[in-house]
Amino acid sequence: MMIHGFHSSRQDFSFGPWKLTVAKMHVMKSANVEKLADELHMPSLLEMMFGDNVLRIQHVSGFGIEFNATYALKCVNNYPGVLKVACAGEWEESRTMGEHYKEIIRPYDWTYTTDYKGTLLGKALKLKVVPMTDHIDTEKLKAREQIKFFEEVLLFEDELHDHGVLSLTVKIRVMPSSFFLLLRFFLRIDGVLIRMNDTRLYHEADKTYMLIWAIQGLR
Structure with missing residues (x-):
């Protein structure tokens, strides 16, 4: 599938000692x-x-964090999903490729629900993840600061055979004083x-750390 008028792109943006890289390619x-499957x-x-x-x-x-589809899918449970609805069988059947496919089918979560939180980068040096009592200052995020850089990246998407939609997107906005990133897995089954x-x-x-806050299972 190719989106009409779409062009692959890569952008870099510097924020102090940090370099932000965004790459958008074709399907x-x-x-x-x-x-990859x-x-x-996974069967598909x-x-x-x-x-x-x-x-x-x-x-x-050299250290940092990145967000990509492959590592996000590695966090999908490889067992039959506990979520069973009327459309599940029909949706899975739409992915079959004949009798041979049925012989090799493997269990997996057909909703591709992932709790992926990013991939740490660096060999000798890495970001150290530790629990903290600090919280993201939402009031600062509400302040009217100039947005220096903004991008949204789609990692994967599916329409569940016309029974809903699922997607994984990551977006970032950079202000003079800070940057804020949101990674969201969204699932809707009609x-x-x-x-x-x-x-x-x-x-x-002016801080030497990042705050990461994960909220799982919002319904």
Whole structure:
């Protein structure tokens, strides 16, 4: 699938010692999708996979965090999902490719629900994750600051065979004093449920740490 008028792009933006990189590419080719599905031990993947899309925040020292579709899918449970609705069988049947497919089908969560919170970068140095009592200052985020940089990246999306929609997106906005990132997994099954898993990342220019707040299972 190719979106009319879409052009691949890559942008870099500097915020103090941090470099923000955003890459937006075309939908993965079917051969690459099938190869990735096999690597992840899933019988199929989503309608729209953007395996080369990425949003990366990297320090000049080399460590950082990035968000991409492949690692997000690694956090999907590889067992039959507990969520069973009337459309589940029909949706899974739409992905079959004949009798041979039925012989090799493996259990997996057909909603692709992921609790992915990002991938840490760095070999010798890495971000250290520790519990903190600090919270993201929402009042500062409400302040009318100039937005220096903004981007939204789609990592994957599926219409669940016309029974709803699911998507994983990550977006970031940079102000003079801070940057704020939101990673959101969204699932809507028509007439059944709405689910959201959010990860929010916030960093102030005069701080030596980032705050990450994950909210799982919003319904």
